[in-house]
Amino acid sequence: MTKKILVCFFASLSLSFVSCASSSDPNYAWLMSLVAGATPVEAPSGPTDFGIDINDETTPVDFVFDTTRTITVNVQVIDPVAPVNGSMVQVTVPSATPGAASSKSVFKAYTNTSGEVTGSFTIDGDTKTVHLTVEAYGKFYEADITIVTVSKVDRRITVGFTASTTQIFDTDGDGVQDFEDVFPNDPTRVSTIRIPAEDYYTTSYEDLFPKQGDADFNDYVVRSYFEEDLNKAGEVVRVRGYFTHVAKGAGYNHTLRFGLPGASVTSYSLLRYAADGTTLEENLSGTPTTISDLELLGNSSTTIAKSNASRTDTTFVKGKTAKLEVILSSPISKLALGPAPYDTFVRVINTGKDIHAANKYFDAEGQDIYRDSTGFPWVLLVPGNFQWPYEATDIRNSYPKFKSWYESLGTTDTDWFRTPNVSDVFPSTP
Incomplete structure (x- = not known):
């Protein structure tokens, strides 16, 4: 009795190497379907634990x-x-x-x-x-x-x-x-991750740094979301950000600025839109090797029509929007890049001071520059449609669970931002 043996191989730039030992091998049927131009069948596999x-x-x-x-x-x-x-x-x-x-x-x-x-x-x-x-x-x-x-x-x-x-x-x-x-x-590039996965972040700034503010967190408020293009290894190769000015409850004026600490950059492109969505400025671009202080939106006296923080005028009106794309010159791990919104900060035109989130900048003694003597920050980031306090209303009064949340170091009342005293917050809408 003789046994017929067929040995075959197939290699291509677009197909992985496949080998088969006989016509009874399931690889054989799969390979022949490719060679014949038929619709490829699923590559063979077996049961697994x-x-x-x-x-x-x-x-x-x-x-x-x-x-x-x-x-x-x-x-x-x-x-x-x-x-x-x-x-x-x-x-x-x-x-x-x-x-x-x-x-x-x-x-x-x-x-x-x-x-x-x-x-x-x-x-x-x-x-x-x-x-x-x-x-x-x-x-x-x-x-x-x-x-x-x-x-x-x-x-x-x-x-x-x-x-x-x-x-x-x-x-x-x-x-x-x-x-x-x-x-x-x-x-x-292989995949894109949206951050946050749904909706947007609301970032609220107090602008009296280094002095303590009134903790109403409405001096400058921006909504943002981000997209990261990732390679096969899950490293970041491009970053896109979308930023909309939504409140200015302060007498000072500001600019919104952006940095990607530690990332090497090939180029960026920036577009700005009016509140109604019409394009104001396009083809704003550059080829820096790093980005640490890029102006996203200009003087806040020109980027929003009203404060959106007054108890006597509660009609919500959005301000201008900026759309940014940054192409990195080399992939960077998400751990090294850090989480969105990266280093999105405001510069106070009146004082010349920058306002950054906590845990990013430290003095020579290792103290966090952007936390005051009581440990309180000048910046809060909240997922979704955060309704910031009215002007001169302390966030600890506007959000009953806020105090217990931070006093427990974030271990209790983690949903504090979802339960405001509605009479003490501006009725912003998505």
Whole structure:
């Protein structure tokens, strides 16, 4: 009795290497479907079990009046033979918007040749659960993670078998299949993460630095959201930001400014829009090697028509908007770049002082420059449609849970910003 043996191989710039030993091999049928020009069938794979080693960490982090939390990620995927290169690792959060997709991605990357993914993601401070998905050979490990006290997601995932490649089309050769690649013709980019995953941040500034203010946090208020284009490793290669001036409850005037500490830059482009959406300035661009002090919006006496902080005039009117895109000259890890809104700050024209968020700048003794003697900041960032206090109304009166939140160092009343005294806050609308 003789046995017919067929040995074949196929290699291409857009197809991973595939080998097969006989016509009964499932790789054979898949390969022949490609050669014949037919619609490619799914690459073969087999049943699998995942072994999970969980080393998540709950190390406390310094409290700096954050209403968001940044969680680090370290995931390794291995099979019985070697680390798995190219496994997708994704973290999502449930959507709070009716009719929207059921979940929103906050982290996405693909394992390297060591089978590892490292990075970080940022969530609202009162988010309780995230969902982890890891793909290997077409199979998925999925888990809900209670994130309340977790500071690092650290998991080793062991795949119970070795399978043939599942990569079919990869036009740009970056190691990610076209149907998963948001930028299938750009090898430098694979995915886009929106920050926050829904809505926007509201950043509120007190402008009397270095003096203590009246804690109404309405002197300058801006709404912003961001997009990061990531490469296969989950490193940032482009940043986009959208900024809308929404309140000016101060006599001083300001400019809104922006920095990306630690990032090397190829170029930026900036557009500015009127409150009605018409373009005011376009093709504002530059080719700096770094960005630390870029003016986004000009004198605040010209960027919004009214204060949006008065008890006697409660009609909400938005101000001007700036749209920024920054192309980085080399990828940077999300951990090194830091979380959005990065270094978005205001410069007070009257005093010449800059107002930054806490935990960014320190004096020679290591003291945080932008926290006063009581530990209070000059900047607050809040997810979504934060309704800032009326002029001269202390935020501790406007938001009953605010005091207990910061006195507990952020361990209780993490949703303080969702329950204002409505009579003490400006009725801003989305």
